[in-house]
Amino acid sequence: MKRTIKKVAVIGSGIMGSGIACHFANIGVEVLLLDIVPRELTEAEAKKGLTLESKIVRNRLVNEHLANSLKSKPSPIYNQKFASRITTGNTTDDMAKIANVDWIIEVVVERLDIKKMVFEQIEKFRKPGTLVTSNTSGIPIHFMSEGRSDDFQKHFCGTHFFNPARYLKLFEIIPGPQTATEVLDFLTDYGSKFLGKTSVVAKDTPAFIGNRIGIYGIQSLFHLVKEMGLTIEEVDKLTGPVIGRPKSATFRTVDVVGLDTLVHVANGIYENCPNDEQHDLFKLPDFVNKMMENKWLGSKTGQGFYKKVDKDILSLDLDTLEYRPAKKASFATLELTKTIDKPIDRFKVLVKGKDKAGEFYRKSFAGMFAYVSNRIPEITDELYKIDDAMKAGFGWENGPFEIWDAIGVEKGIEIMKAEGLEPAAWVTDMLTSGSSSFYTIKEGATFFYNIPTKSQTKVPGQDSFIILNNIRESKKVWSNSGAIIQDLGDGILNLEFQSKMNTIGGDVLAAINKAIDLSEKEYQGLVIGNQAANFSVGANIGMIFMMAVEQEYDELNMAIKMFQDTMMRVRYSGIPVVVAPHGMTFGGGCEMSLHADKVVAAAETYMGLVEFGVGVIPGGGGSKEMALRAADLFHKNDVELNVLQEYFLTIAMAKVSTSGYEAFDTGLLQQGKDIIVVNKDRQIAEAKKHALLMAEAGYTQPIRRSDVKVLGKQALGMFLVGTDQMEAGKYISEHDKKIANKLAYVMAGGDLSEPTLVTEQYLLDLEREAFLSLCTERKTLERIQFMLTKGKPLRN
Template identity: 80%
Template sequence: MKRRINKVAVIGSGIMGSGIACHFANIGVEVLLLDIVPRELNEKEKKKGLTLEDKVVRNRIVNEDLQTALKSKPSPIYNQAFASRIKTGNLEDDISKVSEVDWIIEVVVERLDIKKQVFDNLEKHRKPGTLITSNTSGIPIKFMSEGRSEDFQKHFCGTHFFNPPRYLRLFEIIPGPKTDPEVLSFLNEYGEKFLGKTTVIAKDTPAFVGNRVGIFSIMSLFHMVKDMDMTIEEVDKLTGPVIGRPKSATFRTVDVVGLDTLVHVANGLHQGVPSDEQHDLFALPNFIDSMMTNKWLGSKSGQGFYKKIKNEDGSSEIQSLDLNTLEYRGSKRASFATLEMTKTIDNVVDRFKVLIKGKDKAGEFYRKNFSALFAYVSNRIPEIADELYKIDDAMKAGFGWEHGPFQIWDAIGVEKGIEMMKAEGHEPAAWVKEMLESGSKSFYTVKEGNTYYYDIPKKEQVKVPGQDAFIILDNIRESKEVFKNSGVVVEDLGDGILNVEFRSKMNSIGGDVLDGLNKALDIAERDYQGLVVANNGKNFSVGANIGMIFMMAVEQEYDELNMAIKYFQDTMMRMRYSSIPTVAAPHAMTLGGGCELSLHADMVVAAAETYIGLVEFGVGVIPGGGGSKEMTVRAAATYHDGDVELNRLREHFLAIGMAKVSTSAHEAFDLNLLQKGKDIVVINPDRQLAIAKKHALLMAENGYTQPVKQSNIKVLGKQALGAFYVGTDQMFAGKYISEHDKKIANKLAYVMAGGDLSDANYVSEQYLLDLEREAFLSLTGERKTLERLEHMLKKGKPLRN
């Protein structure tokens, strides 16, 4: 029988429970969120004359928790409208409703006795066959299912979401002693396909996979920082983006998560793994004990390893904790000669060989850090997982590492890693030496576009399962390359579909990328059936190459700049009016020109975590690659007899004028940057490229016909222009915008109104593109625009002037 999840119950509405409820609502599932009944009235309730029997009181805890979650930033929900999919209740009045759900997820406090009480109540109402799981992060699953019915135990296991559930992709599944293999198989597929997770089936060992390795890594650093007499700034500099880790690195991450949370898991490991060869590392160093005593827990208590203070002049600064004196001091900038050597190495994976060779403190740090990590993870197999790729998957999905421990070891070289480890007093597990003796010189290999890993029992390279739903560009780039320049690689995805992969810095769109797009369109129109634009970079594209625009504007090379902007516009129009279907597959930051490219594709297959918007106002111009034109076209497409057309146009005008960026792909539909009935959202980014390819192929096989260029776009002329001018005057008078903001907004108004036509009229796309380009060029001649461009290039953030 095919199992389907239409409704879930989440028991416990704290930060984690509400987050899980929101993520199920994100994917369209109906959620019942329950928590306990308050035992006493609060002051507000007393003033209103309410009693403990009133429904609003009985559901107060769950409703307040959910509202707190929905107001938090970053938001746990793709679109606030999705919150209507969550129904709330309490564990006394509404527990019988769990009989109507397909999956019950327990997320109550981490105490076995309380969890068992909850399961006692749930079992009275749960219908046989219903999945029931615990989101525990440390309590053994075997203890929780003791004494339960056979049906309960068969359908029970641990399902450990990482916090926040929307953003962290690790989903650990921990079987109990009697969990049905069918349940594990279902949850494994459901987590990956529907929840968009990286699923890892773990063993019922303390802290499972992600936290076992992650907490070891952090605790190892806590001890190392004292042994090497390092500052917290130095450690955060060395353990951040330079090695493919989040910007928050180590100590800032602990501040965000909460020191008490880390200590709870570390103490659990210290007690729970007495035979671990690194058992002593889970003991808290003295400075952590002192911080816990002082309640310096991080962001939640206002201070941790870092503290933000306000100065007398109203300014603020971030201070850092001196681990020797336990006093706060001004932050110290950390710099290392070894890191300077990696500045020209764009690919993180290529930096590791350089980093471990460093002659300074950084090089010593990396040799010690990686040696300890490699030894530890090699000894955790088969204790916490049977397959090495599961440990890598867990660290990437749960802790935001770009590369897992075994991938880093491969990048350094397995034999070189062993040599380094021995020099630092560590030994790898015996199976690593056996692997080398068997002829496998690395943990991973790539063959025919697929990733293989070393299977320890079989002593051979085995294909990583689940790849059939993915297309991994790193695996096919060289073997499937059709064209390449400094900005793009064009790959053959098979079945007559090409892919254009941006390879420029931050995937910005300059002349080389536009050349590559045009070349790809030429090749596809001649020899292929369709074209996808997708990449596996951190962001789809941060927009046009503003450095090039700035240089041309400073040199007043307006003819060249005019040609460059026209080339951008013409390329976008080729995306729209090609003889083959074009599909854009944006993810993460999709700004400015990246947004314009998506607007002009036949279809957008967006990752759920796509932050898309036309943000050109921030650098003092309007969208010049067809974005201003396209938003005018989209507004006109919504006009119906009897509508107030100006209101529709104003919505699109404000989307540009306020530089709105969607906080998810679903929110982009509200901004008309994605179109309902045409564009789609993919929950798992690993599947995105394969799905985009399928849609390009489907359009081709359905008999794709090149669209006819539009020449009947309704523009409102002076009616719209006058209204927009009045609006910008009022905004300026109220000091909501600067004089330069007003100038930019009026230029945009002129374009989107279709000029100062006396009446509404019908115009062509080219007419609007010409207006757009003229406005863009005139703004690049403004001193304040040049200041904005320069500030963005130097500081990486917009200037208000």
Template identity: 80%
Template sequence: MKRRINKVAVIGSGIMGSGIACHFANIGVEVLLLDIVPRELNEQEKKKGLTLEDKQVRNRLVNQALQDALKSKPSPIYHKDFASRIKTGNLEDDISKVSEADWIIEVVVERLDIKKKVFDNLEKHRKEGTLITSNTSGIPIQLMNEGRSEDFKKHFCGTHFFNPPRYLRLFEIIPGPDTSEEVLEFLNEYGEKFLGKTSVVAKDTPAFIGNRIGIFSIMSLFHMVKEMDMTVEEVDKLTGPVIGRPKSATFRTVDVVGLDTLVHVANGLYEGVPNDEQHELFKLPEFIQTMMDNKWLGSKTGQGFYKKEKKKDGSSEILTLDLDSMEYREGKKANFATLEQTKSIDKVEDRFEVLINGKDKAGEFYRKNLAALFAYVSNRIPEITDELYKIDDAMRAGFGWEHGPFQIWDAVGVKKGIEMIKAEGYEPAGWVNEMLESGSDSFYTVKDGNSYYYDIPQKKQVKVPGQDAFIILDNIRESKKVFSNSGVVVEDLGDGILNVEFRSKMNTIGGDVLDGLNKAIDMAERDYQGLVVANNGANFSVGANIGMIFMMAVEQEYEELNMAIKYFQDTMMRMRYSSIPTVAAPHAMTLGGGCELSLHADKVVAAAETYIGLVEFGVGVIPGGGGSKEMTVRASDTYKKDDVELNRLREHFLTIAMAKVSTSAHEAFDLNILQKGKDIVVVNKDRQLAIAKQHALLMAENGYTKPIHRTDIKVLGKQALGTFMVGTDQMVAGKYISEHDRKIANKLAYVMSGGDLSAATMVSEQYLLDLEREAFLSLTGERKTLERLQHMLQKGKPLRN
């Protein structure tokens, strides 16, 4: 039977329930969100004269919870219109509607007795064969299974989403004693393919995989911080981006998640794993208990390990908790000599060898921390999973680690890791030594573009399953490389498709990247069928190399700068007018030049989490790589007979002038940065490159023809220019923008109006590119633009001057 999910019922509308409902709405599924009926009226309802029988009262809890979720930042939903896919109701009036659902997800409070009552109710209305899962984070699935029908048990298991469901990719699937293999296989594939998750099938053990390892890691740090007499800032400095972890590191993350949430899971583990060799580590240190008693739970209570406080002058400062005095103090900067040695090492995995050999407190910290982690994860197999790669998948997808524990161990060296473990008084699991004896000296290997892991029962390297839908650039970069320079690597993806992978810092676009793009187009036109531009970096591209622009402008090398801008424009036009199809695959931050490249590709295959926009106003210029031209073209293409054309142009003008950035790929369609009917959105970023390749190949095999240069772009001349300039004058008068903002906006208006033409006129793309380049160049001669460029380079954020 081919199972399809058209409608989902989510039972429980708390933070997790509403988040899960929103994510199903994100992917186009119809959602029924249900919660309990209030037992009493609130003050507002009493004033209105409502009764407990009124529908708006009976659905108050679910409606309020959903509205709170939709207002939260970051948003749980890709696009505000998608919220209409969620219908709400209550567990008394609307419970029968679950009979229409293909999947029922229970997300009620973490109490077994309450969950069992909910299941009793659901069984009366659920149709046979319907999937039913619990989003528990720790209650054993087998206990929830008790007393249920055979059909229920066969289609029941745990599906543990991590909060927030839109952003955290881990999707743990925990089978019960009777869960059918068909259900597990379906959920595993559905999680990956439709929900965009990293699906991990876990064993029914306390806290499953992600939280078992994640909470151990945090509790280990809680105990270590006192043992090593470290500050909160020092731990966060050592456990953040330097080792491939989120900027929030350890203590800031706990503040955001909530200390009570973490303590709840830690207490559950203390009770639930009495035979764990690190059992005592799950006991709360004294300073954590004090924080719990004081209700210093983090962001939700206004203070945790950090506290934001207003100063007398109205500004605010972040105070830090001193773990000895348990009082808040001014923040202290954390500095370590060992970390200084890693600054020139771009690849995170290459830093670990330096970090563990540090002679200062940082080196000692890493040796202790990693030794404890390596020993712990090795001893959790086969308790929580039989396959080591699942632990790494869970930590990357659920906790935002760039590398999982076994990958870090490989980076350190397996033998070195064992030395560290023993030096700290721990013991690795026996299978690690058996692995070395079998001839495998690493947990992972790469062969023919595929990742292999050490399979413990078979005592050999086995292919990691599920890779057939992915193209992993790290695995093919060296074997499939056909060209490289300092800015790009060009790989042969097979089937006549090349890929251009940016390798510059933050994937900025400078001369070396443009050289690589042109070289790749030359090669593709000569010997291949199509070209994809994609990478596996944290961001697709943060834009042009503004450091280079700033230096040229300061030195007043305007001729060289003019040539550099023209080279950027010409390269973008080659993306548009080459004889082979070009596909851009943007993800995460795709700003400025990265956006311009996407605008000029034949097709965009965007990851759902793509934050794309033309942000050049922030550094005092207009888009100069064809972005201003392209938004003018796109405005012209929307003009219809008897339409108010100026309104259409204004929308596209404001997209640039307000530096609008979409908060998802779906929002980019509203900005006309992505185009309906042409560009597509992929939920699972791991599949993005493979799908982009498929589309490039499809276009090539369907008889792709080189496009003809456009000469039919309607510009509105003085009519538009005058209107825009009146508007910028009013904005200055109202103190909404500065004088320099007006100057930049008027330059953009001149370009998008086609210049000071007396009437609407048809012009060519090259005409607009020349205007754009001239405007860009003139702005780089302005002192205030140089100040903005310098501020962005030094501070990493825009200056309004």
């Protein structure tokens, strides 16, 4: 049967429930969010004369929880306007409304008795065929559906979202004893296509896949830190970005998540997995028990493994359990990896380290490899699901089996044996059968070692994705030091940046022009996209800084013109150009998006023209483009200045969207032209589809604009008065004012005596002149240097 999800009910509005409600609102689904009725009045309610029968009181818990969630940082919602899609209520008065929803998600407290009471209540009102799922993180699914009707059990399973629901991609689906196959198939597809998740079907075992492996990893580090005499800062240094893990690494992550949450899951595994060969490792170390007693639970209690006192960060000494100033950690082995860009390529070097870091990696990887190999077939039959769960649920760039492959399967076994560990028998069988790795790449697809068949089997679900890692070399058309061009098939090329942080310098600009040349001669269209952590942090400011310091102004002028000309080629080429931004899309990366025929942005796109932070204005066509977009919205003379001011402020305040959807509000994306993709894995395939659609519809090369209305002195005067007032009020510095006035001059079209129609090139020339003049300013050079050395903006 065809199933569509138009309305969802979420029962339980705590941090997790509100987060799930917000994420469904993110994707356009109507949400009914319910929680219990309070048992007593607050002092404020009593003073107002309210009673327990007042609706405002009866819905107080759900409304407070949702309001707190919407105020939290990072935000659970793509755009605050989307919160209107959520209706609140309570489980006493409003439960009957679940008869009108397509999916009911239970997110109440982790107690089986309470969950069973909620399901009994749900069954009274749900219509047959409605999906019912639990977001439990550990209670066995088969216990929850006991005593429910056949229709309920057929449509019931676990759907475990990871917190925060918007940002963490893992969506574990855990079948109950009678869950229908079509329900599992539907949820798997829905999770991927609509929720933007990595859907993983797990077995009904304690903590499922993600938490079983993730909590093992954290618990093993808790024991290893004591065994090796390491500090928490050293462990966080060793388990962070250097190995492709989040900056919060291990101990900071526990502080953010909450030590009590970790302890709850670890205890559940300890109690319910008596036959786990690492059973004792899930027993909590003494220092954790003491922290629990002291209620040092992390961010929620103001202290955990770290504690902030005024501006100082203190860290916990695990021997004395006293806080001390955090110490910087450094290891010789890590220095050896500084020139290796990709974490996956560092593992071979890390396990060979001769210092304490090398010993740490050998011990921790040996334990992890042995543990994951022994969890098959207990928690899953397919090894790729473990990797998917760790990448999507814990933010690892590479899963355990991918890391093992990178080190070498036989080398992994060698370091295991050195620690007195053995892999599961199937690993040795794999090597004997002729497979030397867990994964292989064939014909642009990823294959995994299938244990029952002893052969490499294609990972399912790839057909809707284009994975650049899989085609980078086999489909390469051209490359230079900064970028690579691949053939996506059907006449569409892809240009992938490969510079550090995907910055845009001369080599990337040359590659853009080459990609357009090739597309115009032999292909139908071009996608500019990559699958790195971020699309692009902008122009190579190091190159700009060197030219400005050396006062090579002619060369700098030519470099800026080349950037502008390349952006204009993106706009005015003979083939459709689709740009696919995601993550940080700053400065030049944003300007490239502004000039595309279409933008296919990931929902998690943080887009902004942030050049003010380094003392300049957007110089790659961004200032011109924002003036042009404002002009296209001019309708009546009385609002023209207001429209232009909004676009001016987007640049002057260096506004960065907190999602792709928010970029429409700042004018960086355009309604009716640009689109958002929730699942980043589908982005390149979606961008290719739109490039092909435009090509096949008969793409016509656009004509350069010569009808851009600029307001001249009328607008310039308004801007200059505004910047004077801002400086006088000490809101901006003298140099901020200088930059803002330069931008004002460009966006007003100069000091023309009356509104005039001008060409894009006229505005580009003004923009380039302003950019160049700011590069001669000492304070701009200070800002650029500060950004290059400190990685953050300087206010001077």
